[in-house]
Amino acid sequence: MKKILITGAAGFIGSHVAEVIFQKFKNDKLVLYDKITYAANIKYLKNIINSNRVYFVKDDLLNYKILEKNLKNVDIAINVAAESHVDNSFGNSLLFTKTNTLGTHSFLEACRKQKVKKIIHVSTDEVYGENLKSKPFKEDQMLNPTNPYSASKAAADMIVNSYNHSYKLNVITVRANNIYGARQYPEKLISKTIFNFLKKKKMTIHGRGNSARYFLSVNDFCSGLIKIIDKGKPNTIYNIAANKSFYIMDVVRIISLHLKVNLKKNIIFVKDRPFNDKIYKINCNRLKKLGWKEKDKLKLKIPEICEWYKKNIKLF
Numbered sequence: 122m123k124k125i126l127i128t129g130a131a132g133f134i135g136s137h138v139a140e141v142i143f144q145k146f147k148n149d150k151l152v153l154y155d156k157i158t159y160a161a162n163i164k165y166l167k168n169i170i171n172s173n174r175v176y177f178v179k180d181d182l183l184n185y186k187i188l189e190k191n192l193k194n195v196d197i198a199i200n201v202a203a204e205s206h207v208d209n210s211f212g213n214s215l216l217f218t219k220t221n222t223l224g225t226h227s228f229l230e231a232c233r234k235q236k237v238k239k240i241i242h243v244s245t246d247e248v249y250g251e252n253l254k255s256k257p258f259k260e261d262q263m264l265n266p267t268n269p270y271s272a273s274k275a276a277a278d279m280i281v282n283s284y285n286h287s288y289k290l291n292v293i294t295v296r297a298n299n300i301y302g303a304r305q306y307p308e309k310l311i312s313k314t315i316f317n318f319l320k321k322k323k324m325t326i327h328g329r330g331n332s333a334r335y336f337l338s339v340n341d342f343c344s345g346l347i348k349i350i351d352k353g354k355p356n357t358i359y360n361i362a363a364n365k366s367f368y369i370m371d372v373v374r375i376i377s378l379h380l381k382v383n384l385k386k387n388i389i390f391v392k393d394r395p396f397n398d399k400i401y402k403i404n405c406n407r408l409k410k411l412g413w414k415e416k417d418k419l420k421l422k423i424p425e426i427c428e429w430y431k432k433n434i435k436l437f
């Protein structure tokens with residue numbers, strides 16, 4: 122029987138990862154480790170938390186001793202926990218460095234001490250910075266983060282690199298595009314637009330809404346992660362990318378059409394971020410070679426996600 126630890130398991134992506142891992146590793150034990158910040162909700166784990174295979178720990182990555190104790194005899198450790206919202210990072214950047222950089226360091230050190238065999242660290246495509254060229258960035262691209270969130274994640278990736286070199290820790294790093302789906306705290310584009318329109322509030326758009334982003338469904342992210350757990354090479358970085366990019370305004374328009382909201386009357390243009398990357402473009406051929414393929418299409422997933430927010434609006 123294996124033991125698998127997932128940090129940030131009560132958050133948006135972590136809770137989906139936890140469910141998928143629970144289904145895949147049917148006989149194994151799961152340790153779900155989460156501090157429970159504003160973005161988390163223990164209810165996201167309701168389908169699995171009462172199983173005798175699941176053990177939930179409410180604690181901080183920075184509480185090193187507790188983390189190390191929980192990593193004892195763990196075979197696979199997946200670090201999903203983070204402060205994840207770029208806008209918050211402009212006002213409260215120290216928290217981002219503490220959680221994302223020092224927190225990841227604490228996770229790596231605890232994994233090293235406990236001799237965890239397989240370690241996956243969840244990073245982001247934002248570490249590469251803006252990409253205005255036609256060629257998408259590969260995994261060996263130099264890092265060029267442009268906001269405190271992406272800088273704290275890039276710093277964590279550097280520590281991963283050093284642990285792989287110095288201690289042969291063999292950590293695998295995963296860098297994905299923007300991820301969308303049910304349970305995302307309504308602060309990021311898709312979740313916030315749906316939430317605001319359902320609450321009859323106006324949606325604010327940075328600048329003119331003409332930045333573009335690639336959006337990956339949380340299901341496609343999880344299937345990529347599973348491929349990486351099964352077939353990924355140790356000490357390797359894997360990008361996970363969607364095929365199609367959308368302008369911010371186009372995403373808001375798609376949601377307004379589905380929810381039958383008058384677009385012009387329900388958006389407000391606000392001053393742009395201090396620096397807003399126009400687009401992130403990454404190449405994920407390395408992951409495709411392991412047999413992964415994107416399945417979901419944003420337009421077709423929007424109705425299902427809107428339904429989830431309608432049913433669960435009281436959670437926020």
Ligand SMILES: NC(=O)c1ccc[n+]([C@@H]2O[C@H](COP(=O)([O-])OP(=O)(O)OC[C@H]3O[C@@H](n4cnc5c(N)ncnc54)[C@H](O)[C@@H]3O)[C@@H](O)[C@H]2O)c1
Pocket residue numbers: 128129130131132133134135154155156157158159160161162180181182183200201202203204205206220224243244245246274296297298299300301305306
């Ligand atoms: N959401 C995206 O679009 C996206 C895209 C690419 C990569 N990522 C990465 O995926 C990961 C998860 O993102 P998310 O969107 O689910 O974030 P989220 O904010 O929804 O969830 C983060 C989780 O981490 C927990 N957490 C925060 N600080 C902690 C700490 N110090 N100790 C223990 N737990 C802590 C929170 O309680 C929460 O459950 C992050 O590493 C993020 O950088 C996210």
